Amino acid sequence: MSTATDRGTDVGEFEGQVVLVSGAARGQGAEHARAFYANGASVVLADVMDDEGASLAAHLGPRATYLHLDVTDPHQWESAVAQTQDRFGVVSVLVNNAGIVLRDHVLSVDPAQFMRVLDVNLVGTLNGMQAVIPGMRERGGGAMINISSMGGLHGRPGSGGYGPSKWGVRGLSASAALDLAADSVRVNVVLPGLIDTPMVVTPERTAQDAYQRNADHFLIRRLGQPRDITNIVLFLASDAASYITGGEFVVDGGWTA
Ligand code: NAD
Numbered sequence: 182m183s184t185a186t187d188r189g190t191d192v193g194e195f196e197g198q199v200v201l202v203s204g205a206a207r208g209q210g211a212e213h214a215r216a217f218y219a220n221g222a223s224v225v226l227a228d229v230m231d232d233e234g235a236s237l238a239a240h241l242g243p244r245a246t247y248l249h250l251d252v253t254d255p256h257q258w259e260s261a262v263a264q265t266q267d268r269f270g271v272v273s274v275l276v277n278n279a280g281i282v283l284r285d286h287v288l289s290v291d292p293a294q295f296m297r298v299l300d301v302n303l304v305g306t307l308n309g310m311q312a313v314i315p316g317m318r319e320r321g322g323g324a325m326i327n328i329s330s331m332g333g334l335h336g337r338p339g340s341g342g343y344g345p346s347k348w349g350v351r352g353l354s355a356s357a358a359l360d361l362a363a364d365s366v367r368v369n370v371v372l373p374g375l376i377d378t379p380m381v382v383t384p385e386r387t388a389q390d391a392y393q394r395n396a397d398h399f400l401i402r403r404l405g406q407p408r409d410i411t412n413i414v415l416f417l418a419s420d421a422a423s424y425i426t427g428g429e430f431v432v433d434g435g436w437t438a
Contacts, residue, residue: 194419196221199269201261203227203252203309204279206234208378209328212407213276213414214238218245220415223269227252227261228279244269252279252305258312271316274418277306277327277350282380285341298342303349310357314366322365324418327354328410329372331433347372351429358427367426369417374433376405400435409434 200217204210205226211233218224218241227250228234238247246268250261265272283298285291306327317323332340333347351370358368375381375395381404382388392404413430416422431437 192219193221195274195415198222198273198418199225199265199271200274200276200418201225201227201265201272201309201313202276202278203250203305206230206237206247208380209373209376209407209410210276210278211237212411213278214245215241216408216411216415217274217418218242222274225261225265225269225272252277252308253300255308255311258308262312262316266316271320272313273317273320273323275309275313275323275325276414276418277309277325279305280328280330280346280380282343283341284339284343286339287341290341295342295345299346299349302343302346303353306350307353310353310368314361314364317361317366318364323367324422325354325357325361325366325368326414326417327368327370329354329370329429331372331374331431331437334372334431334437354429355427362426367417367422369422369425369428369430371410371413371417372429372431372433373410374405374431374436376407376410378407395436398434398436400438403434405432405434 200222202210202214205214206228214224214226223244226234226238226247229251231249234247238245248261250257281301283294327350329350330347332344333351354368354370377388381391413432
């Protein structure tokens with residue numbers, strides 16, 4: 182397991198912070214949760230994969246808890262944020278990480294599936310921001326990190342609803358950065374490249390297959406690891422990023438260069 186020192190940060194850097202990570206049961210979200218915890222934060226892991234999420238929270242320790250949260254449902258967000266506040270205090274950092282993927286040709290993409298991916302990836306991000314804004318205003322500020330994708334930076338064949346949803350996250354985040362600046366709430370976007378998580382590596386496709394199929398794209402010659410994204414998420418949440426809002430940060434091993 183990664184440790185706090187991987188990033189060269191103080192172990193207590195996020196002490197007193199209350200961090201909510203959506204989609205934290207596995208993959209990148211789980212790594213973000215582990216790292217915030219290791220750096221002293223109280224962490225709420227929110228997801229729909231209840232067994233995995235609860236087990237990770239229990240493994241982390243008393244400053245972590247798991248909550249069932251379908252990001253498409255504003256009422257579940259309201260309840261998750263209230264429960265977080267009761268348990269740890271007002272949310273100071275939100276990582277809108279939950280996401281699903283849909284790949285299809287523009288001609289054949291099913292409108293219902295298209296709406297579903299927009300609902301999770303884009304509307305889910307809006308729901309999360311709306312749920313935490315009142316508390317962040319009250320506490321005098323906060324940080325939001327919204328996860329887009331390099332698929333939200335350029336078109337890709339067969340992108341289905343995924344690319345559009347991730348382009349949308351960039352637009353939504355820029356608007357939110359403008360709307361929330363007066364409240365000292367910083368909003369930034371991270372655009373991961375191809376990352377070694379269950380979204381990409383499946384029983385049918387090994388990490389090696391995923392790399393080989395795209396080998397020409399990687400200037401840094403490996404698949405991204407969740408920790409590569411965690412490093413920038415923690416930076417953007419930290420005081421070291423206090424002058425950064427409305428920013429977009431591509432972490433893709435050079436793919437989009
Ligand atoms: P993952 O599939 O391992 O994790 C996604 C998590 O989101 C899962 O735990 C899943 O249960 C959760 N989730 C899905 N729908 C949800 C919902 N309605 N409510 C709450 N939680 C829900 O994938 P990952 O790679 O860790 O993805 C994390 C984020 O990074 C996603 O937004 C994804 O689109 C983005 N991303 C991934 C890659 C990649 O190559 N893996 C590249 C670019 C961007």
